[in-house]
Amino acid sequence: MLRLLLLTLCAFSSAYNVPSLPSAATPRRAFLASPVALAPFLLPSASLAEVEVPAATTELAFPENWGLSFQFDEDTAKVREHMIVATGMAKGTEKMEPFGKNLKKEMIDYVSYYRRFPAVAGRPSFSTLYTAINVLAGHYTSYGFKYPLPEKRRKRLYQEYAEVEKSLKRGR
Structure with a gap:
């Protein structure tokens, strides 16, 4: 072999x-x-070329709607949006640490709740977001909440977010 x-x-x-x-x-x-x-x-990945990667910024609108509604599509879209905000944060962004802590809790709650249901766990929108959650949670675990994502990781996450959005629009 x-x-x-x-x-x-x-x-x-x-x-x-x-x-x-x-x-x-x-x-x-x-x-x-x-x-x-x-x-x-x-x-080369064809879908990577299609994804527009915004530059990191210190001026972002922070959401206040933390937590799950236990409606899969709604929760997936909400967690994805919160992750997009976190991915776009640059070093020195105000409230970066509390935002990261809230997001990590929300991501853990999301995965813990939805992976129990085989009908949901098999959906492409769930598995792709789960992958992105692992990347972002791993970054927080390794580097803490005060450090922004490296550009390469940021680019990959934006690609994952675009795939999740496509899956949600298709109803899967």
Whole structure:
């Protein structure tokens, strides 16, 4: 099986003029940093080009409607909107820390409630928002509530938010 994988990677390497596989003496990190290892992740995403990424700002309208209504579409749209505000925050934004704390609680409540229902948990709007929630909650856990998201993460989250919106409009 490993042999087949290596042959496939070598064929891919020669077909696309990507440098050949590193020798066995090369450390694992060097291989993982090579274009061969990164090739599956370097493919452009069509939907990423369609998403307009707003710049981070310190002047945002903060919502006051925290909590769930227990209506899936309404809650999904509300959590998504709150996450968009959080994603757009720049360093030094007023009320950034309390906003982040409220949002993290709302995200946890959302996931905790809706993942129990198989009819909801299988919807693309839920699974995509769940992925975005994991990214944003992970950022808060690692860096705290005072630090803005890096541009690369911000761009990816805006793409996820656009996919959630499309799924909601389709009723899924």
